[in-house]
Amino acid sequence: MAKEVYSICFMCTQRCPIRVLVENDDVIWIEGNPHVDRGLCAKGSAGLSLLHDHERPQYPMIRTGARGAGQWRRATWDEALDYVAEKLKKIVKKHGPQSVLWGERNNLNTHIVRAFMNGLGSPNHFTHESLCRGSSLTAIGALTGYTYWPAEVGVDYANTRHLILYGRNLLESLDNMKATNSLLDSMEKGAKLTYIDPRVSVTATKADRYWMIRPGTDLALNYALIRTILKERLYDQEYVQRWVTGLAELQAFVEPYTPEWAEQETGIPAGEIVALARDAAADKPAVAFHFGYRSSHYTNDIYTRRSIIMLNALMGSIEAKGGLIFKKTPKDAGHAGVSKYSDQEFPKITHPRFDGAGEARFPIINAFHGNAQQLAPAILNEDPYPLKALIANRFDPLVSIPDSTATRQALDKLDLIVAIEVNFSQTAWYADVILPEPMYLERNDCIQTVTGLKPSLFMRRQAVTPRYDSLPAWLIIKKLAQRLGLGQYFPYETIEDIWNFQLKNLGVKIEDFNAKGFVALTDKTLLWDRKDGIKFKTPSGKIELVSSLMENAGFPSFVPYTPMPAPPAGRFRLIVGRCAAHTHISTQNNLHLNELVPENELWINAQAADRLEIKNGAYVEVASPVGVGKIKAKVTDFIHPEAVFMLHGFGKTVPAQTRCYLKGASDALLQENVSDPVGGSPGLHETMVQVRPLT
Ligand SMILES: Nc1nc2c(c(=O)[nH]1)N[C@H]1C(S)=C(S)[C@@H](COP(=O)(O)OP(=O)(O)OC[C@H]3O[C@@H](n4cnc5c(=O)[nH]c(N)nc54)[C@H](O)[C@@H]3O)O[C@H]1N2
Ligand SMILES: Nc1nc2c(c(=O)[nH]1)N[C@H]1C(S)=C(S)[C@@H](COP(=O)(O)OP(=O)(O)OC[C@H]3O[C@@H](n4cnc5c(=O)[nH]c(N)nc54)[C@H](O)[C@@H]3O)O[C@H]1N2
Ligand code: SF4
Ligand SMILES: [Mo]
Numbered sequence: 001m002a003k004e005v006y007s008i009c010f011m012c013t014q015r016c017p018i019r020v021l022v023e024n025d026d027v028i029w030i031e032g033n034p035h036v037d038r039g040l041c042a043k044g045s046a047g048l049s050l051l052h053d054h055e056r057p058q059y060p061m062i063r064t065g066a067r068g069a070g071q072w073r074r075a076t077w078d079e080a081l082d083y084v085a086e087k088l089k090k091i092v093k094k095h096g097p098q099s100v101l102w103g104e105r106n107n108l109n110t111h112i113v114r115a116f117m118n119g120l121g122s123p124n125h126f127t128h129e130s131l132c133r134g135s136s137l138t139a140i141g142a143l144t145g146y147t148y149w150p151a152e153v154g155v156d157y158a159n160t161r162h163l164i165l166y167g168r169n170l171l172e173s174l175d176n177m178k179a180t181n182s183l184l185d186s187m188e189k190g191a192k193l194t195y196i197d198p199r200v201s202v203t204a205t206k207a208d209r210y211w212m213i214r215p216g217t218d219l220a221l222n223y224a225l226i227r228t229i230l231k232e233r234l235y236d237q238e239y240v241q242r243w244v245t246g247l248a249e250l251q252a253f254v255e256p257y258t259p260e261w262a263e264q265e266t267g268i269p270a271g272e273i274v275a276l277a278r279d280a281a282a283d284k285p286a287v288a289f290h291f292g293y294r295s296s297h298y299t300n301d302i303y304t305r306r307s308i309i310m311l312n313a314l315m316g317s318i319e320a321k322g323g324l325i326f327k328k329t330p331k332d333a334g335h336a337g338v339s340k341y342s343d344q345e346f347p348k349i350t351h352p353r354f355d356g357a358g359e360a361r362f363p364i365i366n367a368f369h370g371n372a373q374q375l376a377p378a379i380l381n382e383d384p385y386p387l388k389a390l391i392a393n394r395f396d397p398l399v400s401i402p403d404s405t406a407t408r409q410a411l412d413k414l415d416l417i418v419a420i421e422v423n424f425s426q427t428a429w430y431a432d433v434i435l436p437e438p439m440y441l442e443r444n445d446c447i448q449t450v451t452g453l454k455p456s457l458f459m460r461r462q463a464v465t466p467r468y469d470s471l472p473a474w475l476i477i478k479k480l481a482q483r484l485g486l487g488q489y490f491p492y493e494t495i496e497d498i499w500n501f502q503l504k505n506l507g508v509k510i511e512d513f514n515a516k517g518f519v520a521l522t523d524k525t526l527l528w529d530r531k532d533g534i535k536f537k538t539p540s541g542k543i544e545l546v547s548s549l550m551e552n553a554g555f556p557s558f559v560p561y562t563p564m565p566a567p568p569a570g571r572f573r574l575i576v577g578r579c580a581a582h583t584h585i586s587t588q589n590n591l592h593l594n595e596l597v598p599e600n601e602l603w604i605n606a607q608a609a610d611r612l613e614i615k616n617g618a619y620v621e622v623a624s625p626v627g628v629g630k631i632k633a634k635v636t637d638f639i640h641p642e643a644v645f646m647l648h649g650f651g652k653t654v655p656a657q658t659r660c661y662l663k664g665a666s667d668a669l670l671q672e673n674v675s676d677p678v679g680g681s682p683g684l685h686e687t688m689v690q691v692r693p694l695t
Helices: 047-051 077-095 110-120 129-144 177-188 202-206 218-231 237-243 247-254 259-266 270-282 301-315 372-381 404-412 426-430 473-483 495-503 548-552 591-596 606-612
Strands: 003-008 017-023 026-032 061-063 072-074 100-104 125-127 153-155 162-166 192-196 209-211 287-290 324-326 389-393 416-421 433-436 448-450 456-458 518-520 571-577 601-605 619-623 628-636 643-647 688-693
Touching (some): 026 047, 047 591, 077 100, 077 389, 077 433, 077 473, 218 301, 287 301, 416 426, 601 606, 601 619
Parallel strands (some): 100 389, 192 209, 389 416
Antiparallel strands (some): 448 456, 619 628
């Protein structure tokens, strides 16, 4: 008889709830948790392949040869942790605790990591967020006061009447399965989908309206949309009157940006722009202009994302059924929050951050997440001070930060690189020490708070015994802390101790998760009253089109449009994205997902390919100012002639990952490291490349 374990998927960051069936200590089946009514995607099913993969780190490893040469010795956990602790002690003694960096992709143990860094006295904890959605976080923060949108703001897919997506490739770059399925349900019930992208993605093929926009010109489109909505008084006047400040300034600002002007810049006919404004208004407020997920596209992303959110404000769709909604917390449902180890008292840290986030250099970039793409410049220039150690936990800076060559040079300057990993990532392979974590089916983790219209708590529970000699990160951190004299901040021995601590103020017990894998904190849908109850967190308590946050920091709320330069002759703008079968840079070596998408291809417009004598399926060389790659050409009419496109995360060079070794090209190797200085994301689509056939 199979044992049933409720847990949380971790093949990607969406953390869908799952039900796992286990027999003889092996996983025989994974499906979406039926009590939550969600499915499982291809990547979620391929968790089985990760569990059984022998091409993942199997024990702690200490480097014996040159960095990246692949020479390792097996170590015991005590040896590996002693080694890391001794190195850290020496580094801290000589250079101070601020010379230690901890970079990670947010995870359920992040509050424990923050406790570790606070205890150590380093301000330099940073997450991947800036690389992903930094600019949209800042944009929504400036307009509404909410600074963390996946947790705090979302789209009510289930009730929307019209969803407008700007390169938010929802049907490939999935949201969690509940959200994705809700959207499909709404579309079946007649909801409209408008999709805007220089490339015909899968989502484009499902849309009611698709525009092949000139790359990088979404801001021009939005200025014209806003102008039309204001001119034709298509906005929700009652809502705007009650909740929005700065309308007159916005109206004066957009005056020059006619639909005819926008047509010249974007390639979208003026009449169609006007038609979208009218269509969207007809469905208001159940309409959502999606502010995007990855907002690391262009160096003006802060203004593009702001313009998208402003469209929602005009439609009255912020905190409306079918629009954008504020996600409610346990507190909103009348409960205490989940306790965090990072909320303890720590000695005050006086050093500035390595990345300038929240400080004079980048005043409105949230220091809570940091500004990851400053990693290489900060290390190489010792600016603001020498940096000597990097712990990378669930994070692969060598391929997740643009300009891998510069990142590698920076890593070369460090005295210590440690990777906490489940795969031989590029950074793990380049590290001094690899500390393997059990993969998610093999471990328990801290409790997850899921905010939303009905906030709830979820638990990742171990389904099977770890296949290899691995330890969960929450234990690795405690063991490391003890060696550094910081054990007092981690007063737990087992995961039950952590869970009990997390739940202590909630009146919820561990057993409450047994029946369904989660605990609902309310049975009501928590929507705030649109007349008087919306809790905007800006100083004015309203949506600030003229932003006090930005203006006080010296940044204008509106910027005149700068035309997007077309690529010079013979060059293309490199744009990137994801596919449904892979997670960023994590799954290219997964046995089953590798079979589905074994390498990336370069989408190139058919006419451009013809001029360059590039044949479909033939290999080409792509060269940028910072790197070169070899990749198969996909010649197609389905991409704008100014752009070429490739999937992120290929071109791996770790021989231990035999299935994806040297398959395809790496976008990070080609991309220049340029950033949106206000919003905080890198401009991953700012690099121009040359393409030539390889004979
Ligand atoms: N060049 C370029 N850079 C990008 C992007 C791009 O498109 N192009 N996209 C950006 C975006 S949107 C994002 S979100 C980031 C993502 O950047 P990353 O966070 O670096 O990427 P991920 O693929 O999510 O996973 C990082 C690592 O976590 C490891 N991992 C997986 N599961 C576990 C686990 O359970 N425990 C531990 N310890 N490790 C685990 C994986 O093996 C992988 O090496 O990249 C950003 N950077
Ligand atoms: N399967 C899968 N799903 C995922 C992830 C994953 O790795 N795999 N990762 C998750 C994460 S962390 C993120 S951030 C999201 C990312 O999800 P999305 O934000 O949807 O981003 P991408 O997949 O990076 O796709 C970006 C799209 O923008 C288009 N684009 C490029 N330039 C422009 C432009 O100038 N204007 C417009 N309008 N479009 C443009 C590109 O052609 C591409 O189709 O996906 C999440 N879901
Ligand atoms: S979207 Fe797929 S891979 Fe990501 S958590 Fe959900 S089921 Fe797992
Ligand atoms: Mo992301």
